Amino acid sequence: MDEPAGSPEIGDSREAFERLAREQLPRLYSLARRLTSEGAEDLVQECLLRAYRSFDTLAEPQAGGSWLQSILVNAFRDRLRKESRTVQEVAVEEVDDFSLYRTIAEEDPFPYSDTLHLDFLHAFGKEDVREVLLRLPDIYRAPLVLRYMQGFATKEIARLLDAPLGTILARLHRGRKLFERELWAYAEEMGMLHKGAAP
Amino acid sequence: MSEGHRIIPCSDAVRQLWDYLDRTLSPEDQARVEGHLAFCRKCCGELEFAKELQAFLVSNSADEIPPHVKARLERFVDEL
Numbered sequence: 461m462d463e464p465a466g467s468p469e470i471g472d473s474r475e476a477f478e479r480l481a482r483e484q485l486p487r488l489y490s491l492a493r494r495l496t497s498e499g500a501e502d503l504v505q506e507c508l509l510r511a512y513r514s515f516d517t518l519a520e521p522q523a524g525g526s527w528l529q530s531i532l533v534n535a536f537r538d539r540l541r542k543e544s545r546t547v548q549e550v551a552v553e554e555v556d557d558f559s560l561y562r563t564i565a566e567e568d569p570f571p572y573s574d575t576l577h578l579d580f581l582h583a584f585g586k587e588d589v590r591e592v593l594l595r596l597p598d599i600y601r602a603p604l605v606l607r608y609m610q611g612f613a614t615k616e617i618a619r620l621l622d623a624p625l626g627t628i629l630a631r632l633h634r635g636r637k638l639f640e641r642e643l644w645a646y647a648e649e650m651g652m653l654h655k656g657a658a659p
Numbered sequence: 660m661s662e663g664h665r666i667i668p669c670s671d672a673v674r675q676l677w678d679y680l681d682r683t684l685s686p687e688d689q690a691r692v693e694g695h696l697a698f699c700r701k702c703c704g705e706l707e708f709a710k711e712l713q714a715f716l717v718s719n720s721a722d723e724i725p726p727h728v729k730a731r732l733e734r735f736v737d738e739l
Contacts, residue, residue, distance in 0.1 A: 481736045485729060490721040501728055505735050512739045559673060561708040577708050581715045589719040607681075608713055609720035614683060629683060636677050640712070 477515045480524040481508055487525065488532055494605045495536050497594045503539065507532035529610060533602075533620045540598055560640035569653035583652045584643070595642045600635035603628050667691045672702045676709045 488507060492500035511531050518527050561577065570579045584592075593601055602621060606612040614632070618625045647653050672695040678684045679692040696703055724732075 478736055482733060485732050486724045487721065489724045489728065489732070493722070494720070501732065504732055508732070508736060508739065556674065559705070560712075561705045565704075578711060581711060584715075584719070586719050586722050589715075604716075605720075608716040611717075614681070629678070633674075633678070 473515060476521065477512055480521070480528070481511070484525050484528050488528060491529060491532060491605070491610060492536075494590060494593055494609060495533075495598075495602055496539075499539075503532060503535055506535040506539075510535060530620060533606065536602070537621055555634055555637035555641060558637055558641045560644055563644055567653070569647070571654065580647070583647065588646065588650070592639065592642045592646045595646070596635060596638050600631050600638055603632045604635040604639060607632060665691055665694055667695050669695070669699060669702055672696065672699065673705050676702075676706055677713075680706075680709060680713065 485504070488504045489500060492503040492507075496503060507528060511528055514531075518524060564577050564580050568576065570576055573579045593605065596604070603614075603617050606617045606620070607614065612620070614628055615625060618628045621628065623631075672692050675684060675688060675692050679689060682689065684692065696706060
């Protein structure tokens, strides 16, 4: 680290940062892989770099994990801006009518199952879920991941993504619907359903 | 006056289920969804599935970091 040597305080700070960073690497990497299809490791590095530069602003060490995750989300948001991607809004009427619950009940993908809906979900492994998430446009995937996988409050997500709360709530709504629709589509494409299976 | 204005159809209730679980609805809408769930068994099934989907997302939120990636990132921390 490029800092003056010899100061015990700085040495302690460096040790504390290293400890926190190493401890949080798995969580940061998991989050990065769910936010982005490519460059997860690079995103974690960007996060660590920013965190190291501003480590003295971390007031409460016990909040270090959330603090690092927030920095990673900021880096992700900045990356999206830099790439100047067009916002891919999905019309609400395009997804609003889809109900995964109803589709599973009607299509009956696991004949004779007593726990049809749960069986459907249990057919997905973690990589399958990631693949489905990555099918969603960034603007819907990010709030969904932050709210339902990382447990951020909607107000906090609005702050992190620098968007009005109403926009985040609307994107969460569409994101959930898109996720449901893509879960079904993915299961069909990957042959995970046993429709029409012989008794 | 009847309380019919408080009754909402299944389509409205289902559309608001996740927001209902998140408690991001207005108190009036929260009460309307709750009122609907009190008598609609089908929507209670939708509600249970919404809870299962939320738990499904949580359970798929983390995975193992590959050792070679972990080693690279640890080296990155060392070199900062």
